[in-house]
Amino acid sequence: ETGVTQTPRHLVMGMTNKKSLKCEQHLGHNAMYWYKQSAKKPLELMFVYNFKEQTENNSVPSRFSPECPNSSHLFLHLHTLQPEDSALYLCASSLSGLSNTGELFFGEGSRLTVL
Amino acid sequence: DAKTTQPPSMDCAEGRAANLPCNHSTISGNEYVYWYRQIHSQGPQYIIHGLKNNETNEMASLIITEDRKSSTLILPHATLRDTAVYYCIVRINNAGNMLTFGGGTRLMVKP
Numbered sequence: 001e002t003g004v005t006q007t008p009r010h011l012v013m014g015m016t017n018k019k020s021l022k023c024e025q026h027l028g029h030n031a032m033y034w035y036k037q038s039a040k041k042p043l044e045l046m047f048v049y050n051f052k053e054q055t056e057n058n059s060v061p062s063r064f065s066p067e068c069p070n071s072s073h074l075f076l077h078l079h080t081l082q083p084e085d086s087a088l089y090l091c092a093s094s095l096s097g098l099s100n101t102g103e104l105f106f107g108e109g110s111r112l113t114v115l
Numbered sequence: 116d117a118k119t120t121q122p123p124s125m126d127c128a129e130g131r132a133a134n135l136p137c138n139h140s141t142i143s144g145n146e147y148v149y150w151y152r153q154i155h156s157q158g159p160q161y162i163i164h165g166l167k168n169n170e171t172n173e174m175a176s177l178i179i180t181e182d183r184k185s186s187t188l189i190l191p192h193a194t195l196r197d198t199a200v201y202y203c204i205v206r207i208n209n210a211g212n213m214l215t216f217g218g219g220t221r222l223m224v225k226p
Contacts, residue, residue: 002158033213043159043216056213090158102149102206104214106158 003027006091006107013081014115021076021110023091031096032074033104034066037088049074050096081114088112119203124221127197133190135220137203140184146207148179149214150188152199159202159216162188193224 004025013019025032034046048056049068063085065077074091088111092104120138127133139148149164163170163177165186170177176189190197202219206212 002160004158042218045213045215048213088156092158102147102164102208102212102214103161104151104159106160108157111156 002105002107004091004093004105004107006089006110008110009108010111010113012113012115013078015081015083017081018077018079020078021089021091021112023074023076023107025072025091025093025105027093027105029093029095029105030071031094032068032071033092033094034074034076035090035092035106037090037109038084039087043090047076078112081112083114086112086114119205119217121201121203121217121220123218124223126223126225127190127193129195129224129226130192133193133197133222133224135188135190135201135203135222136185137188138185139203139205142183142205143207146205148177148183148186149204149206150175150177151202151204151214151216152197153202153219154196154199162201193222195224195226198222198224 007022031050033048035043036046037043045058046060047066052068063080067075088109090109092106094104147164147166150162151159153159162174165177179186200219200221202216
């Protein structure tokens with residue numbers, strides 16, 4: 001138990017569906033992240049939020065839309081996805097600002113399959 | 116951030132020490148060395164980090180060479196549950212700098 005909870009753990013969707021991934025952290029952190037891990041590829045950073053403000057968008061296609069309503073919750077809204085978007089989507093959190101020691105706390109991930 | 120080089124895979128016998136090497140020959144003076152691991156189908160887990168001194172915690176020891184161009188993560192008594200991909204990352208400890216994961220080393224602990 002890392003203190004970062006992701007739901008759903010598994011999701012299968014068609015290319016025309018709209019779905020959302022949810023992440024919640026109970027660690028009092030102020031920064032939250034979305035990473036993507038495709039088969040046999042390194043983790044890729046997608047988005048970063050600090051104090052609810054998006055501070056990094058790593059050239060992610062617009063079919064992925066993040067939302068951070070508060071420092072404890074992070075969503076990834078998905079629409080019109082492609083089969084190559086099938087991957088493990090990982091959420092992480094950390095302290096931010098001058099306290100950022102590089103310690104990320106990851107959730108267990110949401111395994112997405114796009115048909 | 117400086118790049119790191121790790122062997123793609125290693126084996127270790129259960130109960131023995133696992134020594135995972137990492138080369139970071141272009142590391143700069145203010146870059147820390149971080150180690151994470153990822154057990155199959157789970158999120159990565161922080162293990163340890165250091166700047167130039169050797170570090171030890173309940174999970175592992177980190178040995179950094181004097182010239183800081185390489186380091187070794189030591190799991191003193193490997194168990195089957197230590198089978199995972201281990202990532203070595205170098206990073207400036209600055210709020211704006213993200214962790215960039217490479218391919219890591221797949222450690223297989225065998226009975």
